[in-house]
Amino acid sequence: MIIGITGTDGAGKGAVVECLVAHGFTHYSVRSLIVAEIKSRGLAVDRPNMKLIGNAMRAKHGGAVMVQKAAELAAQAGVVTYVVESLRAVDEVKLLHANGGHLLAVDADQTVRYQRIHDRGSETDQITFAQFVEQEQAESGSQNTAEQNKTAVMQMADHTFYNQGTIKELHQKVEEWLQTLPKK
Numbered sequence: 001m002i003i004g005i006t007g008t009d010g011a012g013k014g015a016v017v018e019c020l021v022a023h024g025f026t027h028y029s030v031r032s033l034i035v036a037e038i039k040s041r042g043l044a045v046d047r048p049n050m051k052l053i054g055n056a057m058r059a060k061h062g063g064a065v066m067v068q069k070a071a072e073l074a075a076q077a078g079v080v081t082y083v084v085e086s087l088r089a090v091d092e093v094k095l096l097h098a099n100g101g102h103l104l105a106v107d108a109d110q111t112v113r114y115q116r117i118h119d120r121g122s123e124t125d126q127i128t129f130a131q132f133v134e135q136e137q138a139e140s141g142s143q144n145t146a147e148q149n150k151t152a153v154m155q156m157a158d159h160t161f162y163n164q165g166t167i168k169e170l171h172q173k174v175e176e177w178l179q180t181l182p183k184k
Helices: 013-022 032-038 047-061 064-078 091-098 110-120 130-137 152-153 167-179
Strands: 002-007 026-029 080-083 102-107 159-162
Touching: 002 013, 002 032, 002 064, 002 091, 002 152, 013 080, 013 102, 013 167, 026 032, 026 064, 032 064, 032 080, 047 064, 064 080, 064 091, 091 102, 102 152, 102 167, 110 130, 130 152, 159 167
Parallel strands: 002 080, 002 102, 026 080, 102 159
Antiparallel strands: none
């Protein structure tokens, strides 16, 4: 089984992944794939370069390159149950669905999400609220399949978790969703 994760920044994508990993899913991170490419080019790992290099990879190798790379890594490792975090392009979702995968979206109020990213303090999260809003707008609506379009991707989700609460509450929602899947 393949599950893709999408969502707004700070909504809880990583917490959903943690829960799925606890259920035996192997985790493949789009962020890690992009960061590896950024480092190979000797660039700074920051939000502008994440977007620039991710979009460049999609433009060069196709809009679904991140899902393709994760599938290749899974196949090489003999993994059949995995999660790909964080899908941001429409072609990624099309390939996920074509391979029988499920797309989960995670969202929360913007102010809640900003506080979460501020609190986690990663190298790409040290921004003002105005910068956070600006970045979201820039990543939300490109019609170019080689670029991010989180709005369209989230609309393609098979299920959406609205995460205003705790990680424990979100994990409970994921547990309940997993129970809806057909048993093999």
